Amino acid sequence: MDVFLPIAQVFVNPIEILLLSAIVGVLSGLFGVGGGFLMTPFLIFLGVPPAYAVANEANNILATSVSGSTTHYLKNTLDYKMGLMIVIGGTIGTALGIYTFTYFKGIGKIDTVISLAYMYILAIIGTLMLVESLGEIDRAKRNLIVKKKLHVHYWIHGLPLRMRFPKSKLYESIFTPIIIGLFVGFIAAIMGIGGAFILVPAMIYIIKMPTKLVPGTSLFVTIFVSVIVTFLHSFNFGSIDLMLVVMLVIGSIIGVQIGQKLGEKIDSSGLKALLAILLLLVGIAIAYETFFAEQAEKEIIQVLTSDLNFFSIFILEFSEDMPFFYGLFSIMFAILLGVGAALIRKFFSSLRKKYALKAK
Amino acid sequence: MSISSIKVFNKISDFKVTIIKTGIFVSLAAYWGIILVGTFITFS
Numbered sequence: 001m002d003v004f005l006p007i008a009q010v011f012v013n014p015i016e017i018l019l020l021s022a023i024v025g026v027l028s029g030l031f032g033v034g035g036g037f038l039m040t041p042f043l044i045f046l047g048v049p050p051a052y053a054v055a056n057e058a059n060n061i062l063a064t065s066v067s068g069s070t071t072h073y074l075k076n077t078l079d080y081k082m083g084l085m086i087v088i089g090g091t092i093g094t095a096l097g098i099y100t101f102t103y104f105k106g107i108g109k110i111d112t113v114i115s116l117a118y119m120y121i122l123a124i125i126g127t128l129m130l131v132e133s134l135g136e137i138d139r140a141k142r143n144l145i146v147k148k149k150l151h152v153h154y155w156i157h158g159l160p161l162r163m164r165f166p167k168s169k170l171y172e173s174i175f176t177p178i179i180i181g182l183f184v185g186f187i188a189a190i191m192g193i194g195g196a197f198i199l200v201p202a203m204i205y206i207i208k209m210p211t212k213l214v215p216g217t218s219l220f221v222t223i224f225v226s227v228i229v230t231f232l233h234s235f236n237f238g239s240i241d242l243m244l245v246v247m248l249v250i251g252s253i254i255g256v257q258i259g260q261k262l263g264e265k266i267d268s269s270g271l272k273a274l275l276a277i278l279l280l281l282v283g284i285a286i287a288y289e290t291f292f293a294e295q296a297e298k299e300i301i302q303v304l305t306s307d308l309n310f311f312s313i314f315i316l317e318f319s320e321d322m323p324f325f326y327g328l329f330s331i332m333f334a335i336l337l338g339v340g341a342a343l344i345r346k347f348f349s350s351l352r353k354k355y356a357l358k359a360k
Numbered sequence: 361m362s363i364s365s366i367k368v369f370n371k372i373s374d375f376k377v378t379i380i381k382t383g384i385f386v387s388l389a390a391y392w393g394i395i396l397v398g399t400f401i402t403f404s
Binding site (some may be wrong): 112116119120123127130134280283284287290291 | 381384388391392394395398399401402
């Protein structure tokens with residue numbers, strides 16, 4: 001049972017999208033990373049053109065980031081000041097990324113660039129994660145304790161314009177979070193990812209934020225970056241397909257909640273090596289498709305507007321007639337779903353606590 | 361278990377670990393080699 005995506009102009013199986021989105025959501029909830037750069041390649045493998053996969057996945061990431069960030073807001077584990085500094089850099093980086101995206105789209109190389117970017121990012125992260133997790137397993141077996149310096153200072157820590165960040169108990173240059181945000185925004189705009197895999201280690205090792213504030217602040221930053229990426233993709237290229245977004249968001253929000261619950265119960269450090277191998281395998285699949293698979297002529301399926309259902313016609317006309325409001329609508333839709341999921345989770349969590357107290 | 365058999369057992373265990381590490385290293389090197397060569401061919 002295939003569904004026609006009116007904007008992306010391809011047929012997809014909704015069950016496959018929902019299932020994959022849920023599985024990636026579980027991984028993302030379990031490890032805190034991996035949502036964007038797993039789901040976008042999967043969408044490409046399912047036949048969604050890369051430029052559309054990037055834009056719609058950015059919209060999906062917005063929903064999951066809002067959901068996660070709301071949970072952290074309710075627990076008060078967010079440093080807003082630091083987050084806003086990173087967002088300033090992220091805004092500039094996103095604008096540069098969209099400019100670069102537009103350039104490559106103009107010369108007809110955007111699909112190749114996106115595939116190559118994913119190949120390299122997956123290769124780098126997969127390799128680093130695999131080496132790190134195998135090293136950890138090796139050290140644990142030998143009962144080795146590695147002594148590390150408490151503070152390591154790089155050139156970035158000598159930058160001017162220092163500011164106090166009371167929540168994180170830090171006093172450092174505003175250029176540090178801005179430069180990190182710039183890099184994250186640039187990559188997010190081109191690849192349709194949240195950037196947590198860069199943000200989280202940068203916050204821990206470069207900015208030196210307390211670990212408990214890192215996930216919430218990272219999700220907070222991802223909200224703003226994803227909003228800008230989604231809006232610019234929608235307004236400049238008209239590539240947001242609400243039909244696809246609905247399927248992705250529903251799957252991933254459910255998956256993330258399951259993943260976060262699983263993460264509280266199981267020790268995920270041993271599974272990191274498996275995630276690293278999965279990333280490398282996805283990278284290999286992209287490499288095979290980019291370099292070795294014969295570029296088959298894709299059958300262009302002409303679907304007349306009269307064959308589309310009401311929802312598809314509505315999406316097409318809304319996107320063509322009012323691209324600005326269409327972009328805003330897709331952003332608000334993702335935010336509402338994300339907040340709703342977080343509140344539903346909080347409701348069931350407090351119900352469980354009440355029930356547990358009564359049972360005692 | 362005598363000391364010599366413990367030593368042999370440890371050597372076999374270390375050898376297995378070395379084989380696994382070498383295998384992982386070679387696989388990663390091959391992977392990186394393919395993507396770098398592929399990129400070069402694509403853009404040349």
